[in-house]
Structures are given as C-alpha cells and as structure tokens.
Amino acid sequence: MTPEGISELISRVSLRDRAAFDALYASTSAKLFGVCLRVLGNRTEAEDALQDIYVKIWNKADRFAVAGTSPISWLVAVARNHCIDRLRARKGRTEDLDEASDIAEPSADPEQSAIATGEARRLGDCLDQLDAPRATAVRGAYLNGDSYELLAQRHKVPLNTMRTWLRRSLLKLKECLEG
Known part of the structure; x- marks a missing residue:
C-alpha cells in the first residue's frame, strides 16, 4: 500500500x-511486528506489544495529521516508543548506560535523508520499468509485507507463478539498480 x-x-x-482500522492492521502489522521484535527481542512480548500499539493507534490516530510525518514513520515511532516503554517497565532488570549507545537514533541526518530520497527515487524508476502487475506484486510483497498467497489471489495467478514473478522482477530490479 x-x-x-x-x-x-x-x-x-x-x-x-x-x-x-482492519485494512490498516492488515497493511502494516508485519512491519510493526518486526519493529517490536527487534526492540523487545522476545516474540511473545512483541505480539502482546503489537496489540497494545494498535489500541494506541486507534486512540491517537487524530494526532497523525498534526505530526506532519510520513505515515510509516509515525506508526514505527508509536511502536518503537511503546516497546521502549515496555523495556523500561521490566522489573528487576537494569541497563548500563554504556549499552544505551547501541540504540540508534531513528531519525536520519540530512545527508542520510538525501541519500535515502535519491535511492527511493531510483528504486521507484526501476519499479516503473516493470510490467504494472509485477511492479504491484513487488510493492505488495516487499514494501507492504503481503504474503505470496495473498498476492496470488489478488492477481488471480497460481502461487508458483507469483513466486516466479517476484523472483524475476527482483532480478530485473537488481540489473536496473546496478546499471
């Protein structure tokens, strides 16, 4: 999406x-679960946190327009902050300040932003060179986290055909980005 x-x-x-809300959950839960898992390091706790995060999103969605950020950045920030709060609330565990330096600042500096924007533009140009259904499938699988099965159903092709589309499309993207 x-x-x-x-x-x-x-x-x-x-x-x-x-x-x-259901569509938002279906579109973004895989990415936010990955954020939770990375921060918390525990699958069960990450699943619990994900549910709490979507409750927060339900209650605070009106704050998104005020923030003026990209939607994924806003959702990831909500998830990351919630998971960090959970880490702080853990009882009996203290963190050494030296370990805090291992936590990366999520916002990019201006140079990183410029590079990311250029790379995103290059990737977008390469995706535009693919056939429209294949480009849509690649975006669904690798940018939105859609499953191969869902994409096969959406495009009305067999599952193995979808896998072939994605594999060949990734090879074409690689050629385009390296060229």
Whole structure:
C-alpha cells in the first residue's frame, strides 16, 4: 500500500472507521511486528506489544495529521516508543548506560535523508520499468509485507507463478539498480 493510502486509512481510523482500522492492521502489522521484535527481542512480548500499539493507534490516530510525518514513520515511532516503554517497565532488570549507545537514533541526518530520497527515487524508476502487475506484486510483497498467497489471489495467478514473478522482477530490479 502506498504512503498516501496508509495516510488515508489513518485519517479514517481517526473517525472511528473499523473497516479502515482492519485494512490498516492488515497493511502494516508485519512491519510493526518486526519493529517490536527487534526492540523487545522476545516474540511473545512483541505480539502482546503489537496489540497494545494498535489500541494506541486507534486512540491517537487524530494526532497523525498534526505530526506532519510520513505515515510509516509515525506508526514505527508509536511502536518503537511503546516497546521502549515496555523495556523500561521490566522489573528487576537494569541497563548500563554504556549499552544505551547501541540504540540508534531513528531519525536520519540530512545527508542520510538525501541519500535515502535519491535511492527511493531510483528504486521507484526501476519499479516503473516493470510490467504494472509485477511492479504491484513487488510493492505488495516487499514494501507492504503481503504474503505470496495473498498476492496470488489478488492477481488471480497460481502461487508458483507469483513466486516466479517476484523472483524475476527482483532480478530485473537488481540489473536496473546496478546499471
């Protein structure tokens, strides 16, 4: 799903639209679960945190427009902050300040932002060179976290055909990005 689509879903969630909330969860839960798992390091705790995060998103969706950030950045910040709060709340465990230097600052500096913007533009240009259904499938699988099965159903092709589409598309993207 595109950032604009996710922004639209968050706006609808702020109006208490349950269908939009379900779509937002389906589109973003895999990415946010990965954030939770990375920060917490425990699958069970990450699953619990993910549920709490979506409750926060439901309750705070109206704050997204005020933030003025990209939708994924906002969602990741909500998830990351919640997980850090959970780490702080753990009883009987103290962290040494030296370990705090291992936690990276999530915001990029201006140089990193410029590089990321250029790379995103290059990737977008290469994706535009693919056939439209294949580009959509690649975006679904690798940017939105859609499963191969879901993509195969959406594009009305057999599962192995979808796997072939994605593999060949990734090879074409690699050629384009290296060329």
